[in-house]
Amino acid sequence: MFVAEILKTKGNAVYSITADVTVARACQALDAKRVGALVVQNGDAVVGVFSERDVVKAVAADGPNALARPVQDYMTAKVIFTQPRESLSVVMSRMTDRRIRHLPVLDGETLVGVVSIGDLVKRQIEEHAREAESLKTYIAAG
Template identity: 40%
Template sequence: MSVAAILNSKGRDVIAERGETLLGDVCKVLGKNRIGAILVTDPEGHIEGIISERDIVRAIGESGTAALSEPVSRFMTSKVVTCAEADSINEVMAKMTAGRFRHVPVLEDGKVAGVISIGDVVKHKIAQVEHEAEQMRQYITMT
């Protein structure tokens, strides 16, 4: 299965902020939307970085609550690993495991087509296994 299958079922909405957005404001957006990461983009929509809950915890651990009044660009991860819609789910899982991150932007023709999380991948894998098990049950009962 491909990344496109996940995006087709979960949607392609992407929430992004600019690098000058304050970390505290990013926290509000994360909470309001019940998501774990936000892309940081330039005015043209190109990815400059990603800020995750983990990055925020690290920022507060290093700078205290004063970090919340700083621009998100100070704390974001700037080397963002991406994938394409045609990539297999196994390839993306391997990237997530190797890099120890939970969110991957999906690029198509150089533009952001969506973001998938480890939760999206696991949910899709579970549905796939359940479907295969049901197919196996049907096959066994037919013989």
């Protein structure tokens, strides 16, 4: 199974902000969109990811004053990407090894979606359930 199959199911909506948006506005966007991370872009270029973890990091470092500062001060600037044709097992390993919860998906130079560890786990569970059902049917058929 590949990343592209997850995007077909969940869609390829990408919620993004610019690096100058305040942490407070980014928090409002995270809440309104009901997502755990926003892609930070400069035009079409991905320059970072701002996640719930970055909010915690910001408040821990600067207290309530962090809310008025730009996300560029706290975002994850070294972005790790995935591609539509990568297998879920490879992507899950990358995310687990690097303790990443959200990966932007690039097709060439084009941002085509974002996948979360939750998306991958959900798909794995669905796949295992299908396999178990197939085995039950096979065994019952004798």
